[in-house]
Amino acid sequence: MSGEWLRLHRRTFLASAVMSMALVVPLVTVLTKVLLDKEVALRPVVAADAGAAVLIVIGVVIYDVLRWRATTYRITGERVELRSGIMVREHRSIPRDRVRTVDVTADPVRRVLGLAVVKVGTGERAADDKAELTLDPVGRAEADRLRRTLLHGGPETHGTPQDEAPIAELRWAWLRYAPLTVWAFVGGAVLVGVAHRALDIIGVELFSLDALGDLWDRLRVVPAWLLIVLLLAANLLVGTAGAVALFVESWWRYRLDREPSGTLRLRRGLLTTRSLTLTERRLRGVELSQPLLLRWGGGARVKAVVTGLSKNDKETERADALTPPVPLPEALRVAQEISPGEPVALRAHPKAARARRMRWAGFAVVTLAVATAALDALFAWMPWWAWALPAAAVPAAAFFAADAYRGLGHGLTGRHLVARSGTAVRRTVALDRAGIIGWHFRQSVFQRRAGLATLVATTAAGHGSYTVHDAAEAAAVELADRAVPGLVAPFRASGDRDGFVTSA
Incomplete structure (x- = not known):
C-alpha cells in the first residue's frame, strides 16, 4: 500500500447533525415544559426551543469538524496507524500481524448515508478502548477495503463466500x-x-x-x-x-461463512448491520451456552473463544456470539465445523461435588426461612401463607442443586480441553489445548476435606480463564498434566498432598 494518510468520511458531519436530535428532543421537551409552567407566551417558547435546537446541532457539528480535522489513519505494509485527539494528540500504531478481528457496524443513520464504523481488534486485554482502533466513520467501500486488506492481505482473488454454502444462516423456525x-x-x-x-x-x-x-x-x-x-x-x-x-x-439476514483466506465472517442486523471478520488461526475454541429456559427448550448458542473481541454496552449481543439461539443439534454442528474435534464422553465428578451443592441449597433455604421468621416477628401484618415461599424453596433448591451437579463434567481430546458447568446458564467450552498458557489450582477448606479441587485454565482468548469445578483432587492434577504435558510437573510437590495447590 502507498501508506498515505487518509481522513474519515466528510459525511460524518451530516451523520452527527442527525444524531444530535437525540439531545435536542429531550432538552427541548424539558425547556418547553419549564417555560409553559412559567406561563410564557407560545411564540417566545417556540423561539427558545428553536434557538436551543440550533445551538445544540451547531455545537455537535463543530465538535465533529474538529474531530475530523484531527483524525487521520494509514495502513502501511507493516503497521496500522491512527492519529486523533483535539486537545490532547494521540498517535497509536500497531503491527499488522497483531490484527485479530475487523468489526464493521452501521446504524440506521450511517447506513442511509453510506457510512460504517470500523473497529480493528488487536487481541490486547485492556480495560478501555486501547484494545482496538476505531475509525468512525468511513465510506462503505473503504470499510470493505480495510477488512480485506487487514485480514486477507489485499483484494480477494478467490471465490466469494456466497459461492459456497455458509456454515449457518438464519432460519425463521429459530424464532421460537x-x-x-x-x-x-x-x-x-x-x-x-x-x-x-x-x-x-x-x-x-x-x-x-x-x-x-x-x-x-x-x-x-x-x-x-x-x-x-x-x-x-x-x-x-x-x-x-x-x-x-x-x-x-x-x-436479521444472519449468515456465517468461512472465507477462502482462512477467516470467519459473520453478518447480521436489521437496523444496525454488523459484519465481523476474525482469523481462524486466532480461534482458541468454542463455547456452547445454554441459559436455563433455552436449555429446557432444547436450544443453545455458540460463542467463539478468540482474542481481539470486545463488547460495547450499547450492543444488544456479545461480539463473540456466532449464532442466535438455535436447536442443540444445530449448535453442535456449527461448533464442530468451526473448531473440529473428536467426540468425547465427559467424565462425571465425584459424589462429594453433589453433596456440596446440596449443602449450598440447604443454606439458602434456611436463610430464607430465618428471614421469613424475622419478618413475621417484626410485622404483625405478615400473612400465614408467607411461609409457603420457604416451603416451596425446599424442593426447588434440591432440584437445582442436583441439576448443577449433573451439569459438571470434563474431558480431553487430541485438540481440546472440554469443561462443562452451570445450571442458570450451562456452559460447555472446548478450549484448544495449544492456547492454554497456565494453570491455577484452588482448594477451599471444605474442598480439601472432601478431596475436591477447582482447576482453572488460563488463556489469552475469550474470558481469559475457563474452570473445571469440583473435580477429584487427583483427577484435576492428571487433567492439567495431560492437557499441557510438562507445564504442571515442575510445580508438583512429590509426596505432599498439599503441594499441588499452586499456580503454573
Whole structure:
C-alpha cells in the first residue's frame, strides 16, 4: 500500500447533525415544559426551543469538524496507524500481524448515508478502548477495503463466500427460541419502569396519585386472583414481543461463512448491520451456552473463544456470539465445523461435588426461612401463607442443586480441553489445548476435606480463564498434566498432598 494518510468520511458531519436530535428532543421537551409552567407566551417558547435546537446541532457539528480535522489513519505494509485527539494528540500504531478481528457496524443513520464504523481488534486485554482502533466513520467501500486488506492481505482473488454454502444462516423456525429468556417474563415491568423514569426526568408524570386512585377504584371489583393473572399475562405478552423484536433486529439476514483466506465472517442486523471478520488461526475454541429456559427448550448458542473481541454496552449481543439461539443439534454442528474435534464422553465428578451443592441449597433455604421468621416477628401484618415461599424453596433448591451437579463434567481430546458447568446458564467450552498458557489450582477448606479441587485454565482468548469445578483432587492434577504435558510437573510437590495447590 502507498501508506498515505487518509481522513474519515466528510459525511460524518451530516451523520452527527442527525444524531444530535437525540439531545435536542429531550432538552427541548424539558425547556418547553419549564417555560409553559412559567406561563410564557407560545411564540417566545417556540423561539427558545428553536434557538436551543440550533445551538445544540451547531455545537455537535463543530465538535465533529474538529474531530475530523484531527483524525487521520494509514495502513502501511507493516503497521496500522491512527492519529486523533483535539486537545490532547494521540498517535497509536500497531503491527499488522497483531490484527485479530475487523468489526464493521452501521446504524440506521450511517447506513442511509453510506457510512460504517470500523473497529480493528488487536487481541490486547485492556480495560478501555486501547484494545482496538476505531475509525468512525468511513465510506462503505473503504470499510470493505480495510477488512480485506487487514485480514486477507489485499483484494480477494478467490471465490466469494456466497459461492459456497455458509456454515449457518438464519432460519425463521429459530424464532421460537427468542422468548426463552428471563426478559420475556420481566420485560413488561422493565419497560414500564424505564418509561416512567424517562418521562419523570422531563417532568411528565406517568402515574399520578389521582390516576392510580381512580384505577384502583375501578379494579376493586375484579377478583384479586384474576387481576394478578391478567397482570402477569400482560407482562409476559409484552416481554415476549420485546424478545422476538430484539431477535429480529439482532439476527436479521444472519449468515456465517468461512472465507477462502482462512477467516470467519459473520453478518447480521436489521437496523444496525454488523459484519465481523476474525482469523481462524486466532480461534482458541468454542463455547456452547445454554441459559436455563433455552436449555429446557432444547436450544443453545455458540460463542467463539478468540482474542481481539470486545463488547460495547450499547450492543444488544456479545461480539463473540456466532449464532442466535438455535436447536442443540444445530449448535453442535456449527461448533464442530468451526473448531473440529473428536467426540468425547465427559467424565462425571465425584459424589462429594453433589453433596456440596446440596449443602449450598440447604443454606439458602434456611436463610430464607430465618428471614421469613424475622419478618413475621417484626410485622404483625405478615400473612400465614408467607411461609409457603420457604416451603416451596425446599424442593426447588434440591432440584437445582442436583441439576448443577449433573451439569459438571470434563474431558480431553487430541485438540481440546472440554469443561462443562452451570445450571442458570450451562456452559460447555472446548478450549484448544495449544492456547492454554497456565494453570491455577484452588482448594477451599471444605474442598480439601472432601478431596475436591477447582482447576482453572488460563488463556489469552475469550474470558481469559475457563474452570473445571469440583473435580477429584487427583483427577484435576492428571487433567492439567495431560492437557499441557510438562507445564504442571515442575510445580508438583512429590509426596505432599498439599503441594499441588499452586499456580503454573
